[in-house]
Amino acid sequence: xxxxxxxxxxxxxxxxxxxxxxxxxxxxxxxxxxxxxxxxxxxxxxxxxxxxxxxxxxxxxxxxxxxxxxxxxxxxxxxxxxxxxxxxxxxxxxxxxxxxxxxxxxxxxxxxxxxxxxxxxxxxxxxxxxxxxxxxxxxxxxxxxxxxxxxxxxxxxxxxxxxxxxxxxxxxxxxxxxxxxxxxxxxxxxxxxxxxxxxxxxxxxxxxxxxxxxxxxxxxxxxxxxxxxxxxxxxxxxxxxxxxxxxxxx
Amino acid sequence: xxxxxxxxxxxxxxxxxxxxxxxxxxxxxxxxxxxxxxxxxxxxxxxxxxxxxxxxxxxxxxxxxxxxxxxxxxxxxxxxxxxxxxxxxxxxxxxxxxxxxxxxxxxxxxxxxxxxxxxxxxxxxxxxxxxxxxxxxxxxxxxxxxxxxxxxxxxxxxxxxxxxxxxxxxxxxxxxxxxxxxxxxxxxxxxxxxxxxxxxxxxxxxxxxxxxxxxxxxxxxxxxxxxxxxxxxxxxxxxxxxxxxxxxxxxxxxxxxxxxxxxxxxxxxxxxxxxxxxxxxxxxxxxxxxxxxxxxxxxxxxxxxxxxxxxxxxxxxxxxxxxxxxxxxxxxxxxxxxxxxxxxxxxxxxxxxxxxxxxxxxxxxxxxxxxxxxxxxxxxxxxxxxxxxxxxxxxxxxxxxxxxxxxxxxxxxxxxxxxxxxxxxxxxxxxxxxxxxxxxxxxxxxxxxxxxxxxxxxxxxxxxxxxxxxxxxxxxxxxxxxxxxxxxxxxxxxxxxxxxxxxxxxxxx
Numbered sequence: 083x084x085x086x087x088x089x090x091x092x093x094x095x096x097x098x099x100x101x102x103x104x105x106x107x108x109x110x111x112x113x114x115x116x117x118x119x120x121x122x123x124x125x126x127x128x129x130x131x132x133x134x135x136x137x138x139x140x141x142x143x144x145x146x147x148x149x150x151x152x153x154x155x156x157x158x159x160x161x162x163x164x165x166x167x168x169x170x171x172x173x174x175x176x177x178x179x180x181x182x183x184x185x186x187x188x189x190x191x192x193x194x195x196x197x198x199x200x201x202x203x204x205x206x207x208x209x210x211x212x213x214x215x216x217x218x219x220x221x222x223x224x225x226x227x228x229x230x231x232x233x234x235x236x237x238x239x240x241x242x243x244x245x246x247x248x249x250x251x252x253x254x255x256x257x258x259x260x261x262x263x264x265x266x267x268x269x270x271x272x273x274x275x276x277x278x279x280x281x282x283x284x285x286x287x288x289x290x291x292x293x294x295x296x297x298x299x300x301x302x303x304x305x306x307x308x309x310x311x312x313x314x315x316x317x318x319x320x321x322x323x324x325x326x327x328x329x330x331x332x
Numbered sequence: 333x334x335x336x337x338x339x340x341x342x343x344x345x346x347x348x349x350x351x352x353x354x355x356x357x358x359x360x361x362x363x364x365x366x367x368x369x370x371x372x373x374x375x376x377x378x379x380x381x382x383x384x385x386x387x388x389x390x391x392x393x394x395x396x397x398x399x400x401x402x403x404x405x406x407x408x409x410x411x412x413x414x415x416x417x418x419x420x421x422x423x424x425x426x427x428x429x430x431x432x433x434x435x436x437x438x439x440x441x442x443x444x445x446x447x448x449x450x451x452x453x454x455x456x457x458x459x460x461x462x463x464x465x466x467x468x469x470x471x472x473x474x475x476x477x478x479x480x481x482x483x484x485x486x487x488x489x490x491x492x493x494x495x496x497x498x499x500x501x502x503x504x505x506x507x508x509x510x511x512x513x514x515x516x517x518x519x520x521x522x523x524x525x526x527x528x529x530x531x532x533x534x535x536x537x538x539x540x541x542x543x544x545x546x547x548x549x550x551x552x553x554x555x556x557x558x559x560x561x562x563x564x565x566x567x568x569x570x571x572x573x574x575x576x577x578x579x580x581x582x583x584x585x586x587x588x589x590x591x592x593x594x595x596x597x598x599x600x601x602x603x604x605x606x607x608x609x610x611x612x613x614x615x616x617x618x619x620x621x622x623x624x625x626x627x628x629x630x631x632x633x634x635x636x637x638x639x640x641x642x643x644x645x646x647x648x649x650x651x652x653x654x655x656x657x658x659x660x661x662x663x664x665x666x667x668x669x670x671x672x673x674x675x676x677x678x679x680x681x682x683x684x685x686x687x688x689x690x691x692x693x694x695x696x697x698x699x700x701x702x703x704x705x706x707x708x709x710x711x712x713x714x715x716x717x718x719x720x721x722x723x724x725x726x727x728x729x730x731x732x733x734x735x736x737x738x739x740x741x742x743x744x745x746x747x748x749x750x751x752x753x754x755x756x757x758x759x760x761x762x763x764x765x766x767x768x769x770x771x772x773x774x775x776x777x778x779x780x781x782x783x784x785x786x787x788x789x790x791x792x793x794x795x796x797x798x799x800x801x802x803x804x805x806x807x808x809x810x811x812x813x814x815x816x817x818x819x820x821x822x823x824x825x826x827x828x829x830x831x832x833x834x835x836x837x838x839x840x841x
Binding site (some may be wrong): 137161163171173174175180183185188189192194197216232 | 628633637638640641712713715718782
């Protein structure tokens with residue numbers, strides 16, 4: 083029986099700017115998994131995700147997405163994934179519908195299917211009243227929702243989210259979390275960075291803690307507790323303990 | 333801190349910001365370059381005395397009283413300078429109310445907003461006037477050197493012109509805001525700023541073509557008709573010319589009038605500055621402009637989706653609208669000239685070709701920056717399943733198609749009169765536009781479309797190369813029609829310039 087490839091497999095991923103940002107990182111994310119990547123500011127989370135998405139070139143290492151070598155065949159890898167950053171990538175002069183039409187066109191999605199999906203997505207994110215308004219007057223939360231809808235409209239198998247809940251109100255955040263959980267149930271894989279540890283604790287199947295460009299701990303919440311000998315502690319306490327140890331080691 | 337002290341502190345703060353902004357514009361934001369830039373500017377200013385001498389050296393002996401045939405072109409030149417300063421002032425005043433950088437901080441502070449905005453506008457007046465004084469220095473130096481120290485009074489005229497331009501800019505913006513509202517004021521002010529200087533020159537050219545069948549704008553200014561309509565020598569209209577020639581009393585009156593005008597405008601409109609800024613802010617927050625209504629999503633290839641997006645954004649770009657309007661305005665005189673020359677065999681029609689080629693190169697440079705560098709969702713496009721080459725090609729196609737749409741009708745018009753000239757013009761447009769686009773490609777930077785105004789700061793070299801390339805191809809096209817052998821030399825020189833630009837470009841790596 084043929085084994086299913088990992089949604090994401092990183093081997094020895096390395097990136098150096100003026101200092102080492104990602105240090106020979108090995109990481110595996112399984113298919114249909116909700117994976118949360120947490121770490122302090124400057125730990126290398128965003129750089130890692132940008133290299134996975136093809137927005138930065140690694141100095142060394144390999145990136146495989148559903149078995150596709152993303153460095154050798156970036157177009158095939160990009161076809162199956164989407165990335166949403168904390169700074170929404172949208173156009174002020176386009177309406178949400180026009181934006182989603184453009185994104186669907188870039189991913190080569192059949193117009194009939196993408197139009198229906200676009201409507202459903204925007205309505206589910208509470209943007210029904212703004213479908214035909216240009217994005218230039220939108221709040222940050224609304225822009226974030228449009229960007230998220232753009233990432234989902236082409237039905238990616240791997241969704242990468244860098245701080246997706248930044249700027250969202252409580253109701254919108256709940257909508258987004260619900261949408262992401264639905265996607266995972268439907269067979270998608272989600273990798274998310276967040277500083278809101280409660281979200282990682284509640285939503286993620288597994289959590290990776292990254293510090294100084296290296297993965298310092300990984301597993302389910304209970305596995306992390308076991309690994310570190312803390313019973314019944316919150317992720318926040320675990321995180322602080324892990325990052326403290328790493329900082330002292332450095 | 334007392335109120336007066338706080339306001340003088342704010343004035344210093346504004347002047348410091350203006351200075352740093354100017355320095356950043358000149359150095360491209362690299363502080364290490366400051367010494368180099370200052371040295372370069374001093375050398376440039378010294379060298380500028382040579383062309384200044386070539387252009388106006390022969391007027392150094394002009395003295396009061398001027399006869400009307402001399403006074404009209406002199407006054408018209410000062411008026412042209414005024415329109416250019418008004419254009420810059422309008423753009424700056426609009427920014428005071430619409431740029432959100434520190435407005436929220438200022439408006440939430442306990443400072444008196446009418447005073448704060450008045451200081452900010454005064455700082456702009458000083459900046460606009462200071463820049464005009466700098467630019468006019470080589471010309472005034474030449475006139476003073478050959479015609480005597482009396483010409484130094486021209487500095488006072490430049491200052492008066494700058495202050496009055498600022499007063500008019502404040503009045504126009506405030507009135508527009510009241511009459512057409514915050515939504516349209518910004519766009520209309522931008523369009524006025526873009527076309528006001530060119531509009532005056534073009535109006536003179538149109539009048540010259542219609543009356544005398546020549547493209548020379550001086551034809552109408554030095555004509556007997558203009559002299560017959562001009563007021564007498566003691567008219568206020570000649571004050572700037574008389575003051576520039578060293579009439580101290582007139583200069584004092586001119587400066588006093590300008591300062592009074594600015595003071596009056598400020599006292600009328602200053603109490604409303606805070607409302608204007610708040611209105612602009614509220615407009616930005618509540619802006620709900622409609623896009624295309626619910627229509628079916630369109631299919632097609634991925635590059636097609638990219639091209640469609642680029643066209644939609646270009647159509648909705650206010651800067652582009654004003655620039656295209658300006659380019660089209662520049663084409664009005666040649667088009668009229670073409671129409672006038674339709675029935676005769678005048679060789680002067682050749683003059684149209686370089687104008688069109690130059691305009692195409694300049695417009696293509698702006699379009700190329702907007703499509704290639706001004707990508708608001710660069711990460712989105714970079715993560716799409718397209719090769720970078722496909723993205724670049726689609727964007728270049730958009731530039732060339734847009735240039736084709738604007739210039740093809742004019743080339744078609746020429747083809748009716750002179751097919752060979754039309755072919756040369758078409759080739760010039762294509763090569764000029766392609767060269768400007770290629771230069772933008774070599775110097776591409778990742779930027780927001782809204783940063784277009786500062787696009788030249790990212791690379792002075794790209795801006796200069798783009799201008800020289802457009803000029804070079806315009807000259808080559810004109811020479812192809814007039815002196816073909818010289819066209820080969822001009823074409824090779826332009827190619828060498830583009831090759832040198834490539835050598836120096838970051839795109840080479």
